[in-house]
Amino acid sequence: MSFKPTEHRAIFINNQSQCDQLIEDILNGLHIPAEFKYLKDLKGALFSKGALDDFIEEEEIHDQKWLTSNTEQSLKSMSSGERKKALLAYLLQSDPDYLILLNPFDNLDSESQIGLKERLIKLSKKKQILLFLSRKADLLPFISNFYFLKDKQLIPLHLVPEIENPSSYELTKPIPKPLERIPYEHSQIVQLKNVCVSYGSSQILDKVNWVIRPGEFWKLSGPNGSGKSTLLSMINGDNPKAYGQDINIFGYQKGKGESVWDLKKSMGYFTPAMIDRFKGYHSLENMIISGLFDSIGLYVKPGNVHQRLAKEWLELIGMDHKKDKYFHTLNLGEKHLIMCIRAMIKHPPLLILDEPTAGLDDKSAALVVALANKMAQESETAIIFVSHREEPLLKTQYEFQLSPAESGSLGVSIPHGTF
Template sequence: MASFVHIVIYLPHQESSNQLIQSLLEGKLVIPRVDLTGKKAAEFSAGILDIFLQEEFLHGQTGLESEYQRPLHSLSSGEQKKALLNHLLFGKADYFILDELYDHVDLQGQASILATMKMIAETKPVIQLVRRQKDILPFIQSFHWYQDRSIHSFDTALDFHQYLDQHLAQNSFRPIPRAIKTIQAPTGPLVQMKQLCVSYDERPILDQINWTIQAGECWQLKGPNGSGKSTLLSMITGDNPKGYGQDLYLFGMKKGGGETVWDIKQFIGYFNPVMIQHFSRLDSIELMIVSGCMDSIGVYIKPSEMQLRLAKEWLDYLGLLALKNKPIQFLPAAQQRMVLIARAMVKHPPLLILDEPTSGLDDASAAMVIGMIEQIRKETKTTVLFVSHQQEKGFVPNKIFELTPCATGSTGTIV
C-alpha cells in the first residue's frame, strides 16, 4: 500500500502560484506532515511551459513532443498543456506539482488528463494547486489553504469545502451605467454565416458553418481545444481575411462589400484576458475604460468631459473610483477582468464578445465576473456571446453553439 498522500492547496486570486511553487521547491514552506527534502519534482505550470516556448522561439525546437505534429506555439493553450504533461511522464521525478491543471483545457482533454493522473497517483505523490473547487482531483486526501505565505490545513474534506464556500463572493453591484450615445445596429441578424469554410495551408479548420445571431440573444460558444473557436470569432469581428468571398453578413453588411473593419467594430465590445498585455503599464484604469469609447488600445487624444464622467460612473459601479489613477496591473485578477469588461461595455455595443472571461480565476472571482455578466444581460439590450469550455455556475445562455472537430474541419451544431 502506498505510504504517501495526495495533496491539494487552494489559492485565492491574490496569491501567486509561482511564489508558492518556488517556496515548496526551496524548502522555505512546509506542508504539515509532508517531507520533500531531497526529492525531485516534476513541475506542471505555466512558467515551465513558457520556458519551452522560449526555447522554440530561440532555437526552433523544444524537445517537447506533441501528438499534433505542429510547433508548440501554434497549439492552443489546452493542447500545449497536454504536451507538457506527456513530457513530464517520462522524467524521473519523485513527486508531481500541478498548477492549474485544467485551465484552458476542454472537457475531453480534462478526461484524458484525469486518466493519466490516476495512473501517476498509483506510484507517486501529487501536490495540486487549484483556484476552482471543481478542479480538485478525485483521489486527493489532504486539503490545505494558502494565504499570506502560510498554509492552513483541514482535518477533513468537508471542513475544507465548507471553508471555501464561506469565502465565495457576494455580488452587490449598482445599476449598469448608461452609454453616452446609443449604438443602433441595422435591423435583422447581427451575424449571419452560411456554409462558411476556413482552411490554412490546406489544413481545414471550419467546415460549412451555419450560424445566425439575433439581437437580444445570449450564446455560449463551446468546442475542444483546436476546434477553431478563435478562428470563428475572428470572422465575427471582421479581422480575418478568410471572410472575403464567403456568405457572411455582419450587422447587415456583407463581408467584402466595401466596409472597413471599423464599420464592423463599432457594433462590437470585445474582451479577452490577454488584452491586458497590450496596454502600457502606465495606463490608468480610468483611461483604460475611456479607450473603450474610442475602440483603441490606449488613449491618444484628449478625452471629453462626458467620456471621463462615464468612466467614473463605471469605476463607481465597480467600487474602484478611489483607484482611478492606478495602473490596471495593481488590481487583483478579478478586478482586472471586470475593468476590461467595463471597457468593452462602455458604449453598450449591440454585441459583446467575452472570450474565456473566467479562465484562471478562483471560485470567488469567477462568481464576481459571472455576476457582472448576468447584470449586463438583465439591464441592457446587448447581445452576449460567451466563449468557454465549461459551464459556469450562475450563467445560463439561451443557446449554445458547439464546434466538433472532423477531418474536413470542425462542424457547428446548435445544442
C-alpha cells in the same frame, strides 16, 4: 523511490494568493514551508500555463521544439488539450519525484479534463502531487491533505473549503448608459452561411451557419480543437480565411470594402491574453475610459463626462474607491472585471467575451458571470460568451455548439430560454 499516498497535497488559492513565489521556492529547495520540507532534496517539475507559455515562446522565437520534436505541428497550432498532453509527456521524460500542478484543468473541454484526471490518478501511485487550484471542482480524488494560501501564508485545512453563497455576487446597481448610441438598424448582427475553413489538409469548419441578432446572449461551446477560435476570428475581422465566404457582419458583406477597423468600432472584445498588453501605469479610471477610444492606454485628457461614466461602472462592481489604483496592481479577478467593462463601455452592437473566467477562483468567476448576465439583460448588445467550463450561474439564451467530424466541425444552435 517510495512515499506515502497521504503526502499528496492540495493548496486552494484565490486571486490574492501569491503562489508563484511559493512554487519557485519549493522547486529551488529554498525557504520551503515546514509542510513541504520532505520535498527539499527531491526533483520536481511544474505543470502550468506559464510553463507552457515559455515553451511556446521558445518555439516561436528560437525555433526550439522541445515539446513537439516528434511532430511537424507547432505548439501554437495545437488545441489546449494537445498542448497539455505534450507538456506532461515532456516533464515525465525527466522522471521527477514530484509534480506541481497549477490549475491543470483550465482551458480544457470536459473530455480532455476527464482524460487528464485519469492520467494524474495513475501518476499519483508513482509520483508525489502538489495541486494548486482556484476552482473547487478541480480537486483530485486521491488528495486528502488540504491547505489554503492566504497571500503568502499557508493555512492547514481539515475540510475542503465551502464556496460562498452565489447570491452574494449579485450586482444591484443598473449598468450605466452609453455616452452615445452606436447606430445600428439591421435585424442581424452576424450571419454566416455555409462557412468552410481548412488549413492545409485539415478541415476545421464544415458548412457552418449561424445568425446572431441584436440583444441576444450566446454561449459558444465545443471541445478543444473544434474551431471556436477560428470561428471567432472570422467574426472579429482578423482571419483572411473569411474573405470569399458568405459572411455578413454589421450589415457588411465580408470582403466588400469594409476594413477591420470599420468592424472593430462596433465590437467589444476581451480575452485574458489582452491583459499582457497593459503593462504601463494605467489607472482603473483611465483603463475604462480608454475603451471609448479603442486605445491601449489613454492618450487624451478625459473630460468630466468620461470620468463620471467610469465612476458609474466602478460603482457597479464595488471598486469606485480604487479608481486611482494602477491596473497592474490588481488581482486577476479584478483585472478581468475591468477588462470586461472596458470592452462594454460603448455598448457595442456585439461583445465577445472569450474565456473571461479562465484562471479565476470560484468567487471571481461568479462575479464575471454576474457582470456578463447583467450586461446582457440591461442592454441591446449581443454577447458571445466562450467557456470550456460549465458556469452554473451563466444565463445565456442560446448556445452555438461545434461538434468535430472528419469533414470539419459542424455547428448547431440550441435554445436555452429567455431572461
